[in-house]
Amino acid sequence: MALVDLDFPEQLERFGVDTALECFNCGTCAAICPLIHEHFPRKIIRYAQLGAKDRILQESDELWRCLHCGLCTYTCPREADPGELILGLRRYVIAKWRGRADV
Numbered sequence: 530m531a532l533v534d535l536d537f538p539e540q541l542e543r544f545g546v547d548t549a550l551e552c553f554n555c556g557t558c559a560a561i562c563p564l565i566h567e568h569f570p571r572k573i574i575r576y577a578q579l580g581a582k583d584r585i586l587q588e589s590d591e592l593w594r595c596l597h598c599g600l601c602t603y604t605c606p607r608e609a610d611p612g613e614l615i616l617g618l619r620r621y622v623i624a625k626w627r628g629r630a631d632v
């Protein structure tokens with residue numbers, strides 16, 4: 530498996546995510562997130578931008594920590610909608626688990 534796949538942000542559109550490249554990695558979402566857990570969700574969004582799919586799959590349990598409170602989306606200065614990004618990444622991971630994702 531390739532370590533990165535720069536086409537992945539575009540491929541995520543089929544999972545309902547079209548804002549991954551809007552993120553400029555500022556960390557506001559990680560600072561506001563009540564979970565306060567290892568740069569979540571900034572880090573996993575960075576993985577999505579780079580197409581680090583192996584990391585997303587290996588660390589996918591982090592995606593289910595999200596409470597979907599919306600604070601990250603509300604404060605993101607780039608309107609990258611990190612809350613929705615997480616939901617899209619969950620859809621991607623589930624599709625991979627079920628063998629229904631060819632990306």
Ligand code: SF4
Nearest residue numbers: 552553555556558605
């Ligand atoms: S998703 Fe928004 S708040 Fe989070 S790191 Fe990216 S630009 Fe910053």
Ligand code: SF4
Nearest residue numbers: 562595596598599601
């Ligand atoms: S929606 Fe999820 S990632 Fe965003 S601030 Fe809330 S718990 Fe954290």
